[in-house]
Amino acid sequence: MQPRSTAELQAALAKVAIVLVEPKYAENIGAAARGAMNMGVSQLIVVRREAPDREKMARMATHHAVSLLDNLALFPDLETALAPFSVVVGTTARQGRQRRPPNTPRVMVEKVIPLLAENRVAILFGPEHRGLTNDDLKFCKFTSSIPTAEFTSLNLAQAVAIHCYELYHGLLFGDGAADSSPKLAATRELEGMYDHVAQLLRQVEFLKEGRAEGENDYWMNSIRKFFGRQELQAKEVKMIRGFCKQFLRYEKEKRG
Amino acid sequence: MQPRSTAELQAALAKVAIVLVEPKYAENIGAAARGAMNMGVSQLIVVRREAPDREKMARMATHHAVSLLDNLALFPDLETALAPFSVVVGTTARQGRQRRPPNTPRVMVEKVIPLLAENRVAILFGPEHRGLTNDDLKFCKFTSSIPTAEFTSLNLAQAVAIHCYELYHGLLFGDGAADSSPKLAATRELEGMYDHVAQLLRQVEFLKEGRAEGENDYWMNSIRKFFGRQELQAKEVKMIRGFCKQFLRYEKEKRG
Missing domain, CATH: 1.10.8.590 (Helicase, Ruva Protein; domain 3)
Structure with missing residues (x-):
């Protein structure tokens, strides 16, 4: 198959949103925005009651990623935030002794990319101190765990950056145009x-x-x-x- | 080939150091330490005249990665810092229009992993505002560019995290024990x-x-x-x- 054109790449990336569920630190939102923007992901959704501190976000986003903050969508609850998405991915920490998680970002991205042709995709990240709850995960069609050494707790923005990197890498170097994929229910x-x-x-x-x-x-x-x-x-x-x-x-x- | 044992994995990772060349912000050093630690990389070297602010580093490293800061090696110049290393990798931003850089972290890691059996490896990251200079790159056997969309400037700690993630991923899922590789000059x-x-x-x-x-x-x-x-x-x-x-x-x- 042919590699994707720039237009195809942009069309695929436009279908993806990063959803931060109750992030505690505005700086992390800003840093996540920058990491997403580096990889061409331009939709950022925050699920949280209060709007995060704009200045703290902007400092970490740098002026290049401020457009993501301008378009940042704030929702009070996850279900409302996810309403238009038909493919939802939940990111979780590697579990206990399982050294080689089966559902790595690379494996997840391989499954998700063919679905991008017909579906909007949300990738969920939990709060810094505890990650996603089982209640959050019930919306998720796929999960993804970054393989780590003993110290499993990743910085939120770094976890976002690694996922967006894998997605972009997969789109850039993977096989050509997505196969005709079913339009799944949102x-x-x-x-x-x-x-x-x-x-x-x-x-x-x-x-x-x-x-x-x-x-x-x-x-x-x-x-x-x-x-x-x-x-x-x-x-x-x-x-x-x-x-x-x-x-x-x-x-x-x-x-x- | 057989997958690596935990002992083999640890022995390989013990040969790797992250070298931050004149990082400006202590917070970035701390965040880089955390990202490295998540992926089992425990040597952090900083090339800089003054010691970075310990408290600012520690805040971003979290207490789990404080051991990296305790062992942080500070050098006034790059040549001295690199003296014991025989494989040096320079990270650079994607160049201009070259959308698919040939020397991605994944390609670099494939080349470096077989050399880990007999060689110490340093991965260099330049300062936040300008990256590595040509003078820094002259020590480098390999270079590595993270593929990005239009906005090519990555957060320093996120660039470190992505490289350490690729290295760990390659060691964990790649082919077994490194082939007998030559011991290169340091x-x-x-x-x-x-x-x-x-x-x-x-x-x-x-x-x-x-x-x-x-x-x-x-x-x-x-x-x-x-x-x-x-x-x-x-x-x-x-x-x-x-x-x-x-x-x-x-x-x-x-x-x-």
Whole structure:
């Protein structure tokens, strides 16, 4: 295959956003913006209640990456931030003794690049002190762990830089134009579907109101995992929601 | 080939040093120390007249990487710092329009890893505002450029992190134990040889005292390039120096 043209490269990179979930230090946001900009990634999303200190961000971003800060999108919660994205990647620290994580940034990028033709991709990074929670990870189709030596905790901006570097490297040196990839359902559509599925499951008392919250969460997470593996397309999500709605309507009429 | 054992991995990483040439900000030194430590690289060398602010470094290094700062080696000049190293890598920014640099960190690491069995390796990073000079690069056997989009100027610590990541990735996932690689001459031996060669060339008036300094430099740089390509071993350097010394002695006696 032919290497990508500059236009193809830019079109692919325009589909990617870096999402920082509750970053503590504005300096890290600025440094992450610079690292992303070096690799042609120009969308930065911050999930946080208060706007970060502009001056502290700008100092680390340098004036070259200030455009990312001007366009920085701030959201109070992750689900709203992810609504338009159909491929969500969660970054996590290497686990315990597993010296060679199977899902390195390089492996992740190989899977994600073919999807860029038809899908918007969000790469999530957790807060400095603890990383992403399981609750954050439930939105993620893929995960990515940077291999490290004993000391596993990476600086947030360096983790962003390494991921953006791998993505850019993969686009630049990888095989040519992305294969025709399916247009997957976006987070907004998927979350709507999960709401409908949960309603249906409560209706048939598969999920029970009186039950400990953890147990219902357990089943919903299993269902998320099951659907997560299916590469659901938008029209399929619509069909599943249609079925749920019809079922709920039918039940209501029957009882009413 | 078999993947490396942890002991082999550690032995290889122990041969590597990150050399920061005149870094301006102590925070960047600390952040670079952390990035190196994440990837098992534990030698940090700073070439700078004054010792950097310890507190500013430590804040960015976090307490996990403070050991690197405790062992930080400070040198007033690059040649002294590089004396024990036989493989020196210079990192440079991507040049102008060359979108796909041939000497990426990944390509460099492939060349350097087999040499780690018998050689100490220094990876050089220039100051934040201008990078390495041609004078710094004359010590370098290899160069490495991180591919970037339009905005080519990387944060110093992020450039260190990306290089250490590639090195660690290459050691972890690359082919097994390094092939038997030659023990190359160290910078100390090479610089001694170049001194002897220059003396000889002045003696025979190939280099001329009266000449513009730039012209002599031009010839010496050509000679450095020529010898640089030869992968000179310690014993070969000794032989070349022996010849130079003998020639100079002979000339002196003949004239004396």
